[in-house]
Structures are given as C-alpha cells and as structure tokens.
Amino acid sequence: MARYEIQPSGNWRVRGKVRGTWYSKTLPTKRECKEWWEKLEERLSEQRGERSYGKTLLQALERxxxxxxxxxxxxxxxxxRIRKLIRDFPRLVATPLEDIxxxxxxxxxxxxxxxxxxxxxxxxxxGLLSGVFRYCISEWFWLKEHPWQFLKLPQAPAHRQRIVRDEEIAIMCNALGYQADKPPLTTKARVACAMxxxxxxxxxxxxxxxxxxxxxxxxxxxIRQAKTDAGVRDVPLSLKAMEILKQLEPVTGEYDLVFKLYSPTRDALFRTAREKAGLSGFTFHDLRATACTRLSKKFTQLQLMKVMGHSDPRMLNVYYRESAEEMLDRLDS
Structure with missing residues (x-):
C-alpha cells in the first residue's frame, strides 16, 4: 500500500512497497502521485505476465x-462448490474481475x-469466493480490492444441539447389517463400526x-493428520473401542487402513441407511457431539479439550448439556 506525504517544497511524495521492493516518486500534486502509482502497479503486473484487466472470475476460480x-x-x-458455481452462474463467472x-x-x-x-x-x-478474491488481490495481483467486502450476509446458525439416541444407533446398526458377534465383512458393516x-x-x-x-x-x-493443529493428538481408547478394533482386525488387519473406508463411501452409505431406517435429523458428525456430551461426564474440561482436539475451551460449552435437574442431584449430594 502506498503512502502519500506533502513535502516542505509543496510537492507530494508517494512511497510504497511491492513484493519486497520499495518505490517512490515526487510530483507536484497528490493526484499525479496516485496516477503514477497506479501505472507502476500495472506495469509491474505486466512484467510478471499477470495483467489483471480482462481476467474473469472463471479464470480465477479455475486457478x-x-x-x-x-x-x-x-x-x-x-x-x-467451485464446479457448481461455474455451472449455475455463467454470467457472473464470465465477468471481468474489475467489473464485479x-x-x-x-x-x-x-x-x-x-x-x-x-x-x-x-x-x-x-467463504470460498472471498478466498478467491483475496488470492486475486494479494498473490496474483488480478484485483485491487474485495468487491463483496461489505456484502451483508445472514448470521451463522447456532451450533447443532442434536444428540443421537441409543435406539437410533441400534436401528442404524441393523440397517447397516452390523452384528456385534460377527466380523464386519461388508463395507456397510464397517460404516457401522466407524459410527x-x-x-x-x-x-x-x-x-x-x-x-x-x-x-x-x-x-x-x-492422530497425526487432522483438520486443525489442535486436532493432532493422542486419543485414549475405551474398552468398547478396543472391542471394535478387535472385531475389525481379521477383516482389515492386512491393510493399512483400520476401517478400510473412504469418506465419500462412508457418507453415501450412512445417508442411505438412515433413509432406509426412516430416521432423520442427525448426521455422522452429530455422533462426535454425542460422544463429547458423554465424555464430558468423565473428563475435566481441559482433558476433554485434549481428547477432542479443540483449541478453544469455550467450544466445549456447546457440548456441556447437563440439565438443571441433573445439577441439583449433585448439589444436594
């Protein structure tokens, strides 16, 4: 970003940094300084073969x-999301970036x-589009400012409060063909194990x-590859978790992956089984929230934060679901 300063002589000086190099120029008026700086940025962009004019949102999305x-x-x-945006908004993505x-x-x-x-x-x-615009500004020099910076957006929804009930879990296991006393030979049964x-x-x-x-x-x-830095962690395994691993070992022990599942397959089979069972209102991720609610009764807040891989202890307030009646029992004990 350039700085404009008036000199003792009455002239104006523009000074700024572009990709680690300082540039400056003294001219009679501030307007001339601004025009000089804009031309400088344009020329430097052209020298890198990254002329911004004419670049469309489509080109930015593809890059x-x-x-x-x-x-x-x-x-x-x-x-x-990128492919869907390109498909559903052809006029928008064909628009030059500077015209958006x-x-x-x-x-x-x-x-x-x-x-x-x-x-x-x-x-x-x-968030995706905003990320594209930011790269166009700071990395590719295709854009000078975020065109949708002041776009009014709806508020983020409240955190989900869905707990998966024991009877729903049993129904899902049945729909996935899982039996606790038999090895999970099918992919569907291993989805139940993952659940x-x-x-x-x-x-x-x-x-x-x-x-x-x-x-x-x-x-x-x-866990060595996680969604966040805090997600890199060591997870203690309950006896029931160890039983699930023991059940899987004869089936997947010769492979690298414990569950021999891939996320898209897991997602599709979970959704299909849920619909087949006539259930609704919960996702696979709600199982994590359910687990956190259960574990909150066994671990302190700091212990739970470490187990779940959270970086902010305030996030655990979402999972602290103890009712007033339950707290009264402890208060009077």
Missing part, C-alpha cells in the same frame, strides 16, 4: 482450484437464498477413515 484448493484437506467438497461489484454479490446471494439453501451453506460459499467408534472416541469421520493400524499403540490412537 484457485488448481493451485490452492487442491492442497486443502477438504478439497473434494470445495472443488464441488456489490450488486453482483446481492444478486448471487438472493438467488441462492431463493433456492432454499441454509445460511450455513451460503456462508461456506461466500460406534466415533461414539466411543469423539473422532471425526475423516480421522476415522484415515486411521491406520500403525497409528494404534496399546490403548491409544495417534
């Missing part, structure tokens, strides 16, 4: 997908909300699918 998104842990879902304005943002937002999507989905999509394992450990779906036999030492699972 972001190719260079940035592909490196993310959740790249699959983000790549789907706040009115385009309102049009995009209103159309998506009219399609009945949840506010959480809209916020995720905005029960999440209830015992509070591990995320991706962590369970990525879990390898070499990550398990005694009664501890070592």
């Amino acid at each position: 972001y997908a190719r260079e940035v998104s592909i490196k993310k842990r959740g790249c699959r879902n983000e790549q789907i 304005n706040i009115h385009d943002g309102h049009e995009w937002k209103n159309k998506r909300l009219a399609q009945g999507i949840k506010s959480s989905t809209l916020l995720k999509e905005y 029960l394992f999440s209830l015992e450990t509070g591990m995320r779906s991706g962590e369970i699918c990525d879990l390898k036999w070499c990550d398990i030492k005694g009664r501890v699972a070592y």
Whole structure:
C-alpha cells in the first residue's frame, strides 16, 4: 500500500512497497502521485505476465482450484462448490474481475437464498469466493480490492444441539447389517463400526477413515493428520473401542487402513441407511457431539479439550448439556 506525504517544497511524495521492493516518486500534486502509482502497479503486473484487466472470475476460480484448493484437506467438497458455481452462474463467472461489484454479490446471494439453501451453506460459499478474491488481490495481483467486502450476509446458525439416541444407533446398526458377534465383512458393516467408534472416541469421520493400524499403540490412537493443529493428538481408547478394533482386525488387519473406508463411501452409505431406517435429523458428525456430551461426564474440561482436539475451551460449552435437574442431584449430594 502506498503512502502519500506533502513535502516542505509543496510537492507530494508517494512511497510504497511491492513484493519486497520499495518505490517512490515526487510530483507536484497528490493526484499525479496516485496516477503514477497506479501505472507502476500495472506495469509491474505486466512484467510478471499477470495483467489483471480482462481476467474473469472463471479464470480465477479455475486457478484457485488448481493451485490452492487442491492442497486443502477438504478439497473434494470445495472443488464441488467451485464446479457448481461455474455451472449455475455463467454470467457472473464470465465477468471481468474489475467489473464485479456489490450488486453482483446481492444478486448471487438472493438467488441462492431463493433456492432454499441454509445460511450455513451460503456462508461456506461466500467463504470460498472471498478466498478467491483475496488470492486475486494479494498473490496474483488480478484485483485491487474485495468487491463483496461489505456484502451483508445472514448470521451463522447456532451450533447443532442434536444428540443421537441409543435406539437410533441400534436401528442404524441393523440397517447397516452390523452384528456385534460377527466380523464386519461388508463395507456397510464397517460404516457401522466407524459410527460406534466415533461414539466411543469423539473422532471425526475423516480421522476415522484415515486411521491406520500403525497409528494404534496399546490403548491409544495417534492422530497425526487432522483438520486443525489442535486436532493432532493422542486419543485414549475405551474398552468398547478396543472391542471394535478387535472385531475389525481379521477383516482389515492386512491393510493399512483400520476401517478400510473412504469418506465419500462412508457418507453415501450412512445417508442411505438412515433413509432406509426412516430416521432423520442427525448426521455422522452429530455422533462426535454425542460422544463429547458423554465424555464430558468423565473428563475435566481441559482433558476433554485434549481428547477432542479443540483449541478453544469455550467450544466445549456447546457440548456441556447437563440439565438443571441433573445439577441439583449433585448439589444436594
């Protein structure tokens, strides 16, 4: 960013830094300084072969997908969002970046909300677009400012409060063809094992699918690839969790992956079984919340934060679901 200063002589001086190099110029007026700086930025951009004018949002999305998104842990879902945006908003993505304005943002937002999507989905999509705009500004020099910076968005929804009940878990196990006294030979049965394992450990779906036999030492699972830095952790395994691993060993012991599952397959089979069983209102991730609620009665807040891989203890307030009646029992004991 450039700084403009008036000199004792009455002239103006512009000074700024572009990619680690300082530039300055003294001219009679501030307006001339601004024009000089804009031309300088344009010339430097051209020298790198990255002229901004004419670059469209489509080109930015494709480059972001190719260079940035592909490196993310959740790249699959983000790549789907990018393809959907390109498919559903052809006029918007064909627009040159410098021509995109706040009115385009309102049009995009209103159309998506009219399609009945949840506010959480809209916020995720905005987060993607905002990330693309930021890269266009700071990394590729295709854009000078965020065109939708002041777009008014719906509030983020409250944290989910869904607890998966024991009877729902039993019905899901039955729908997935799981039997506690038999090896889980089918992929569906291993999805049930993953579901029960999440209830015992509070591990995320991706962590369970990525879990390898070499990550398990005694009664501890070592998570080395996680969603966040705090997610890299050691998870204690209950006796029930160990029973699930023992059940899996004859089936997947010769493979690297404990559950021999991939996230898209796990997701599809879980949803299909839930619909087949006539259940609704909960997701696989709600199993983690259910586990955290159960474990909150066994661990202190700091212990629970370590087990669950949270970096902020305030996040645990979502899982502290003890009712006033339950607290009264302890108060009077």
